[in-house]
Amino acid sequence: xxxxxxxxxxxxxxxxxxxxxxxxxxxxxxxxxxxxxxxxxxxxxxxxxxxxxxxxxxxxxxxxxxxxxxxxxxxxxxxxxxxxxxxxxxxxxxxxxxxxxxxxxxxxxxxxxxxxxxxxxxxxxxxxxxxxxxxxxxxxxxxxxxxxxxxxxxxxxxxxxxxxxxxxxxxxxxxxxxxxxxxxxxxxxxxxxxxxxxxxxxxxxxxxxxxxxxxxxxxxxxxxxxxxxxxxxxxxxxxxxxxxxxxxxxxxxxxxxxxxxxxxxxxxxxxxxxxxxxxxxxxxxxxxxxxxxxxxxxxxxxxxxxxxxx
Amino acid sequence: xxxxxxxxxxxxxxxxxxxxxxxxxxxxxxxxxxxxxxxxxxxxxxxxxxxxxxxxxxxxxxxxxxxxxxxxxxxxxxxxxxxxxxxxxxxxxxxxxxxxxxxxxxxxxxxxxxxxxxxxxxxxxxxxxxxxxxxxxxxxxxxxxxxxxxxxxxxxxxxxxxxxxxxxxxxxxxxxxxxxxxxxxxxxxxxxxxxxxxxxxxxxxxxxxxxxxxxxxxxxxxxxxxxxxxxxxxxxxxxxxxxxxxxxxxxxxxxxxxxxxxxxxxxxxxxxxxxxxxxxxxxxxxxxxxxxxxxxxxxxxxxxxxxxxx
Numbered sequence: 001x002x003x004x005x006x007x008x009x010x011x012x013x014x015x016x017x018x019x020x021x022x023x024x025x026x027x028x029x030x031x032x033x034x035x036x037x038x039x040x041x042x043x044x045x046x047x048x049x050x051x052x053x054x055x056x057x058x059x060x061x062x063x064x065x066x067x068x069x070x071x072x073x074x075x076x077x078x079x080x081x082x083x084x085x086x087x088x089x090x091x092x093x094x095x096x097x098x099x100x101x102x103x104x105x106x107x108x109x110x111x112x113x114x115x116x117x118x119x120x121x122x123x124x125x126x127x128x129x130x131x132x133x134x135x136x137x138x139x140x141x142x143x144x145x146x147x148x149x150x151x152x153x154x155x156x157x158x159x160x161x162x163x164x165x166x167x168x169x170x171x172x173x174x175x176x177x178x179x180x181x182x183x184x185x186x187x188x189x190x191x192x193x194x195x196x197x198x199x200x201x202x203x204x205x206x207x208x209x210x211x212x213x214x215x216x217x218x219x220x221x222x223x224x225x226x227x228x229x230x231x232x233x234x235x236x237x238x239x240x241x242x243x244x245x246x247x248x249x250x251x252x253x254x255x256x257x258x259x260x261x262x263x264x265x266x267x268x269x270x271x272x273x274x275x276x277x278x279x280x281x282x283x284x285x286x287x288x289x290x291x292x293x294x295x296x297x298x299x300x301x302x303x304x305x306x307x308x309x310x
Numbered sequence: 311x312x313x314x315x316x317x318x319x320x321x322x323x324x325x326x327x328x329x330x331x332x333x334x335x336x337x338x339x340x341x342x343x344x345x346x347x348x349x350x351x352x353x354x355x356x357x358x359x360x361x362x363x364x365x366x367x368x369x370x371x372x373x374x375x376x377x378x379x380x381x382x383x384x385x386x387x388x389x390x391x392x393x394x395x396x397x398x399x400x401x402x403x404x405x406x407x408x409x410x411x412x413x414x415x416x417x418x419x420x421x422x423x424x425x426x427x428x429x430x431x432x433x434x435x436x437x438x439x440x441x442x443x444x445x446x447x448x449x450x451x452x453x454x455x456x457x458x459x460x461x462x463x464x465x466x467x468x469x470x471x472x473x474x475x476x477x478x479x480x481x482x483x484x485x486x487x488x489x490x491x492x493x494x495x496x497x498x499x500x501x502x503x504x505x506x507x508x509x510x511x512x513x514x515x516x517x518x519x520x521x522x523x524x525x526x527x528x529x530x531x532x533x534x535x536x537x538x539x540x541x542x543x544x545x546x547x548x549x550x551x552x553x554x555x556x557x558x559x560x561x562x563x564x565x566x567x568x569x570x571x572x573x574x575x576x577x578x579x580x581x582x583x584x585x586x587x588x589x590x591x592x593x594x595x596x597x598x599x600x601x602x603x604x605x606x607x608x609x610x611x612x613x614x615x616x617x618x619x620x
Contacts, residue, residue, distance in 0.1 A: 096620065097620070106619075114619050115619075116616070116619075117616075117619045121597050121600050122595055122596075122597065123595075124589065124595065145597060146600075148616065148617055149600050149614065149616075150600060151613065151614070151616045152613040152614075153613065153616075154613070159613070166595075169529060169589065169590075170529070170595075170596070171481035171485065171526075171529055172485075172596075172600075172601045172604060175481065175482075175601075175603075175604055176600065176601060176602075176603045176604060178610060179603040179604065179607045179609075179610050179611065180603070180610065180611065180612065180613040180614060181610045181611065181612065181613065195588075197588040197589070198584050198588060200584075201558075204558050204559075204560075207558075207559060207560070208528055208558065208559055211521075211524055211525050211528055211559045212525065212528070212529060214521055214525065215521050215522065215524065215525020215526065215528075215529070216481075216525065218518055218521055218522070218525075219479060219480070219481055219522060219525070248511075248514050248517075248518065249514075249517060249518055249521045250514075250517070274508050274510075276610070278505075278507040278508060279434065279476075279479065279507070280479070281609075282607075282608060282609045282610050283608055283609025283610070284609075285432055285433075285434065285476075285480075286432075286480070286482075286608050286609070287431050287432060287455060288604065288605045288606075288607075288608055290431050290456075290459050290460060290482075290486065291482045291485075291486060291604060291605055292486075292605065293485075293486045293489040293490070294482060294485055294486060294489065294598070294601060294604055294605070295598045295601055295602065295604070295605055296598075297489045297592075297598075298592060298593055298596050298598055299489075299591075299592045299593025299594075299596070300488060300489050300490065300491045300586070300592050300593070301489065301490065301491065302490065302491065303461065303462040303463065303464070303469070303490040303491065304459065304461070304462075304490060306426070306427075306458065306459075306461045306463075307458055309416075309424050309425075309426075309427045310406065310407070
């Protein structure tokens with residue numbers, strides 16, 4: 001399956017959605033020109049990464065959320081997808097008709113139809129105002145936890161799953177999709193280059209990002225395609241390192257810039273099958289009877305009592 | 311916490327357990343000399359990796375299993391641990407008093423007392439004889455699935471968990487221990503350098519091994535110490551690449567040889583705490599209500615029905 005990841009450089013506060021859609025259209029055409037059947041755009045692709053700013057919810061919703069999808073501003077993406085016969089994945093802030101805010105991604109097929117929707121489950125950051133830091137990370141304030149689970153869809157010749165940003169760091173995310181037969185997981189992210197919680201050495205910001213993608217792609221015998229929004233948005237820097245990862249855990253394509261950039265790979269879905277039928281044959285080797293704590297506990301607790309040593 | 315991994319080179323069929331214990335003793339002394347408080351020996355450390363050979367269960371048990379622990383042959387390890395005041399981790403084939411065979415590891419504290427026992431849960435390989443391959447991988451024939459769960463123990467100043475070999479490739483292994491507060495997971499392994507199931511490119515044998523250890527160490531904010539038995543046992547090669555991995559996912563010590571070799575690291579347990587209190591604060595961020603399939607399904611199945619796209 002020919003696949004493209006379209007990384008997006010900075011989107012500043014002053015940038016209109018129309019200007020962003022133009023950049024996305026240009027990358028969509030490049031992706032198609034390089035043979036891709038699906039192009040993966042980032043999380044919250046249409047605006048700046050607004051959870052870094054403190055404001056009230058109403059203001060955030062008025063400025064940064066979409067109340068319909070498609071809508072007139074993004075319609076050209078749907079039209080161009082149908083014209084070019086290419087699918088796409090797009091992340092945006094969604095306000096539902098009944099007023100619930102989500103960090104959402106959609107999967108659109110080459111006929112321009114929305115075939116899948118995912119609402120982010122692992123919201124990072126905090127809901128209260130954090131003092132003494134250069135920026136906020138208010139996803140827990142502006143979004144509700146996703147209510148649609150981790151879905152998987154048969155479309156464009158593959159079994160595809162979606163997750164968003166921080167979801168990629170949680171092994172449960174990929175496992176729940178692998179247990180539905182996912183061959184490919186696509187995702188977008190906006191990740192600050194500076195950790196506001198502790199003095200994390202800079203190199204770890206990207207190595208841990210890659211490690212999560214590579215480790216989980218491998219342990220689930222799946223392809224993973226991850227698209228960053230990155231660069232310095234009004235002075236707040238986010239890293240790039242968008243990648244396409246094979247089921248071997250190897251990075252087969254990666255961005256070099258922190259600006260608009262398209263990467264592609266020909267994802268051989270049979271490669272994942274080799275892992276899923278052998279070393280990671282779940283039916284033969286998994287032991288759910290010993291995994292109970294994964295559901296029983298949310299946070300970490302005390303060690304379980306152990307049988308006597310005989 | 312000062313930690314040593316003692317990798318063991320080949321143990322051939324003709325090698326006596328006494329000769330192996332002498333090698334382990336020598337590495338235990340080296341580990342102590344380098345300041346270690348705990349030394350991690352490999353899986354099935356006392357004999358050759360016998361699951362590569364076809365034989366009947368009675369023969370395997372008579373030749374390769376221990377019916378008591380400690381026993382006269384390994385007693386010098388317990389005595390030396392007490393004398394040096396160093397703990398150790400040892401893997402061996404266990405035959406219980408009621409005749410059940412397990413692939414087992416024990417944790418022995420610096421007083422020479424067995425404080426923890428683990429029986430391998432994720433048994434790889436097959437139970438039937440495989441034709442047309444250079445060697446077998448009969449763990450499912452010679453061992454029962456472990457019956458003690460993934461335990462965690464407070465000992466030697468740390469909260470410690472154990473797993474064995476193929477367990478390291480399953481994210482559930484580490485998660486169940488992390489949910490009991492594990493700060494360090496120790497394990498041994500015997501991994502053939504050749505994949506009998508499909509023509510896997512050689513470099514992947516070690517990169518996927520490291521990726522599983524690094525990815526899971528990081529995603530659980532824990533240290534991982536992994537000890538190989540390796541080199542060519544009677545012509546059957548197993549890889550080395552024993553490592554100590556930090557909660558950052560970084561390899562802080564690794565072996566270079568495929569022979570007896572000790573590596574050490576000073577494992578700062580507070581480093582894991584930084585991850586577990588921030589990005590991987592389970593209590594704040596995990597969403598078990600969306601993880602149901604991890605327990606409900608063993609093998610992969612069809613996609614779950616999705617709500618309509620609204």
